Amino acid sequence: MTRSGTGDQILEIARDLLAKGGLGAVSFDAIAARLGRSKQAVLYWYPTKPDLLAALFLPWLEEEATRAEDALKAAEDTAIAIASFVRAIAAFHLSDLPRFRAMYLLPQTLTRSAEDPRNKEVLDKVHTITDRLYGALAAHLGPDPVAARQEAFAVHSAVLGLVLMTGLAEGVRDPLKHGHDDLVDALIARLTPKDPVPQG
Structure with missing residues (x-):
């Protein structure tokens, strides 16, 4: 081999x-x-466990960014862009909650020295991918690049929060009162203007 x-x-x-x-x-x-x-x-x-996690995590993060970019290709306005992004990211993570936990929860429990060159190498790759992820949405969120990037980060964080709570409910075997699609639609309704948003 x-x-x-x-x-x-x-x-x-x-x-x-x-x-x-x-x-x-x-x-x-x-x-x-x-x-x-x-x-x-x-x-x-x-x-180390962080080395193994990084090797698993980076392709998953790359796939997440690609899903976001693909979903936004046909977005004609801000509301559609936000709705498309939220649906794509939620679908990606809700389809595999163990992967989501490995991507976004486990790294918080693993420590590595900031001076470790492997840490900088991984972070450089993460920043390149997240620039794509947030940049794809920010391009639809207005002319101020700083404000648009902040809003893109906030939208992504909101989706991750929804997935986190769904995973928590599953982890403690406490069924949610609402289905995934209903929760995603409710999040989109809160994040977008009050004009009708096309349903997925």
Whole structure:
């Protein structure tokens, strides 16, 4: 097996463990067992949990940005742009809550020195991708680039909050009183002007 093939296989196993067992199932020991190699062999490729998480996270973040860009291609005005963005981001995350937790919750629990060059490399990649994500929406939100970027960030944060609360309800087995589509529509109605917004 080539070196890149081993690294890719480790990520594939980690994604499968995450999908089947949630974050708690993703461990170096579990990956090594599935890989049929020693834990040290896994640590060679991903020496720390943040390294493994970054390798999983960056392609997911890239896909999130691409979904947003694709959804906004046909947006003709601000309300449609916001509605399209909210629906695309919500659909992406609600379709895979374990992935969402790995992307947006787990990184908050993992620490790495700010001086670590690997941390700067990952953050540089994250900033490039989030510039695309927020830039795609901000282009539809008005002429002031600073205000538009802030509004794009606020809209994205609102969608993530909706997904977070949905995941929380699922995690404690407390069924929501409203369906996902109804909650997404309610969020869009709050974020957009009072003119009718096309339903998805």
